[in-house]
Amino acid sequence: MSTGLYPAPRLLPAGDAAVSVELGDEISREVNARALTLERLLLDARLPGLVDTVPTFRALLVHYDPLVLPWAALRARLLDLAGRLADAPPPPGRRVELPCAYGGAHGPDLEEVARRLDLTPAAVVDLHAGAEHYVYFVGFTPGLPYMAGQPARLTIPRLDRPRTRTPAGSVGIGGTQTSIYSVESPGGFWVLGRTPLRLYDPAAAEPILLRAGDHVRFRPIDPAEFDALAEKVAAGTYRPRIEEET
Amino acid sequence: MSQGAAVGTLFVVEPGLLTTVQDLGRVGYQRVGVPPSGPMDRAAFMVANRLVGNPAGAAALECTIKGPRLEVRQAATIGVAGAPMGFTINGQEAPSWTALRVRPGDVLAFQMASAGCRAYLAVAGGIDVPLALGSRATYLRGRLGGLGGRALQKGDALPVGKASPEAVREDRRVPPALRPAYPAERECRVILGPQDDRFTSEGIRAFLEGPYDVTPQADRMGYRLKGPEITHARGHDIVSDGIPLGGIQVPGEGQPIVLLVDRQTTGGYTKIATVISVDVGAIGQTRPGHRIRFRRVTLEEAHAALAAEAAWLARAVQR
Numbered sequence: 009m010s011t012g013l014y015p016a017p018r019l020l021p022a023g024d025a026a027v028s029v030e031l032g033d034e035i036s037r038e039v040n041a042r043a044l045t046l047e048r049l050l051l052d053a054r055l056p057g058l059v060d061t062v063p064t065f066r067a068l069l070v071h072y073d074p075l076v077l078p079w080a081a082l083r084a085r086l087l088d089l090a091g092r093l094a095d096a097p098p099p100p101g102r103r104v105e106l107p108c109a110y111g112g113a114h115g116p117d118l119e120e121v122a123r124r125l126d127l128t129p130a131a132v133v134d135l136h137a138g139a140e141h142y143v144y145f146v147g148f149t150p151g152l153p154y155m156a157g158q159p160a161r162l163t164i165p166r167l168d169r170p171r172t173r174t175p176a177g178s179v180g181i182g183g184t185q186t187s188i189y190s191v192e193s194p195g196g197f198w199v200l201g202r203t204p205l206r207l208y209d210p211a212a213a214e215p216i217l218l219r220a221g222d223h224v225r226f227r228p229i230d231p232a233e234f235d236a237l238a239e240k241v242a243a244g245t246y247r248p249r250i251e252e253e254t
Numbered sequence: 255m256s257q258g259a260a261v262g263t264l265f266v267v268e269p270g271l272l273t274t275v276q277d278l279g280r281v282g283y284q285r286v287g288v289p290p291s292g293p294m295d296r297a298a299f300m301v302a303n304r305l306v307g308n309p310a311g312a313a314a315l316e317c318t319i320k321g322p323r324l325e326v327r328q329a330a331t332i333g334v335a336g337a338p339m340g341f342t343i344n345g346q347e348a349p350s351w352t353a354l355r356v357r358p359g360d361v362l363a364f365q366m367a368s369a370g371c372r373a374y375l376a377v378a379g380g381i382d383v384p385l386a387l388g389s390r391a392t393y394l395r396g397r398l399g400g401l402g403g404r405a406l407q408k409g410d411a412l413p414v415g416k417a418s419p420e421a422v423r424e425d426r427r428v429p430p431a432l433r434p435a436y437p438a439e440r441e442c443r444v445i446l447g448p449q450d451d452r453f454t455s456e457g458i459r460a461f462l463e464g465p466y467d468v469t470p471q472a473d474r475m476g477y478r479l480k481g482p483e484i485t486h487a488r489g490h491d492i493v494s495d496g497i498p499l500g501g502i503q504v505p506g507e508g509q510p511i512v513l514l515v516d517r518q519t520t521g522g523y524t525k526i527a528t529v530i531s532v533d534v535g536a537i538g539q540t541r542p543g544h545r546i547r548f549r550r551v552t553l554e555e556a557h558a559a560l561a562a563e564a565a566w567l568a569r570a571v572q573r
Contacts, residue, residue, distance in 0.1 A: 020447055021447055021448065022447065022448045022496075022498040022525070022528050023445050023498045023499070023500055023529065023530060023556070024445060024528075024531050024553055024556035024557055025498070026496075026498035026528070028495060028496065034493075047285070059281055060281060060283075062495075062496030063285060063496075064493075064496055065493050065494060065495070066493055066495075067493075067496070069496025069498065071284070071498065071499075074560060075560060075564060078557075079553060146285070147284075147285075147287045147518070147519045148287060148494075148519065149396075150286065150396050150398075151286060151287055152287055154494065190287070191396070210396060215288075216286040216288075219286065
């Protein structure tokens, strides 16, 4: 089982109104694609009593109303849909470009990360901005992406002492992952830079920027462009560059 | 569920400790990290709406420990349910669990809760704030929904929607025998899992024996509890996954955290058990210093309890 997929999904009750469908035992694109595909099939089935879905690295949490959708019926449907995952195409992702000001005030940890990885700061930026980052899922806080795909050369343990306050838009690395703080919050990632875009904007018509399955590239910008873009974002006149996958 | 144009208002004279607009919660956005929010005690919230003839999902006020002081600007029918909070109209004690007619100039006021933690005030027609991602529920950390994504403040004017005709015609109440109690020690039923296999049998026994005290770190996101240490068999980290309502995380130090309506949608700590739906409201009715014990039940028992609660709701509010 090099793909990390279970031969059959594990259905783990998460209380009386949710069930976790675990599809594999590792963080891999294959396992995650199955979770996203299962979510798509389930949402397309439009089952009365299906309340909410939360895909993560290797599982799909399904919230349901047991008085409308009895557990036995949901269980049978989940097993049926899970049996069809091998033949179903994963939902299309999108290509999203995120401008990012690396280093300086926007990326206070760039120098230290470079030192620890025995690289120049410019090389860290090249490696990070040269990679395609895949969004496994969006969660924890509104719009926060869990991304992987950066070169192994950038692997670094998380901060020993998490910061108490990281501004929204901060782009950080830790372990093999990249994440972007969607709201100001504490956190244990090394902050390499910051995007002027808003991953979560409660006042916007589309409050959430990224979705599970998206492919993200960072475009390095200088502090002046950061300020110019931040102004456009605040005025609501900036359109992020997003390509739908066909 | 449009409640139509606002036809009346409630003026906020004093906001209380933490008073928010809630409806039954935001559906379909946990997949992008937005929690459902909604009332901490769903049953009491639904009773308040039923008292005034509102649909179950109409927006109402959730009052925490000490409720607000409000001035009525337009004749309305109101109903209060949940924790006893010294409710008065124009300084006179007024009944909870009962639909009441109020007139312009009337002052509705709450004191400190004498038991429990949260009371609900519903107005016929519902609180008519704009929908945010399909819901009027306030999500404080996300500054979403309700009144500008925040708790009530002095000087706010709460818009009230158009009431259904029955609201004005019928007297509704919950007979005293059917009203819930709000003890300082609560038993909460749980279903073990999804990661109960990550704990030692001593750890699970300690968890089920308890009791656990509610600490000051208790809010709409979650309640940190303190009591017998729960020991892990192998590590306290998991590959991050989704967190259900009532999910009980146990991080490394072995003390449980019950995650509630404004919780983070995903997390990387082991979850030993989940509080069953009908008992989540019991957690929401505790506050720091109160005490919780957990009792294990099966999925079938939990679903039976949910059906029994629905039956209770259907007959509790009488004409």
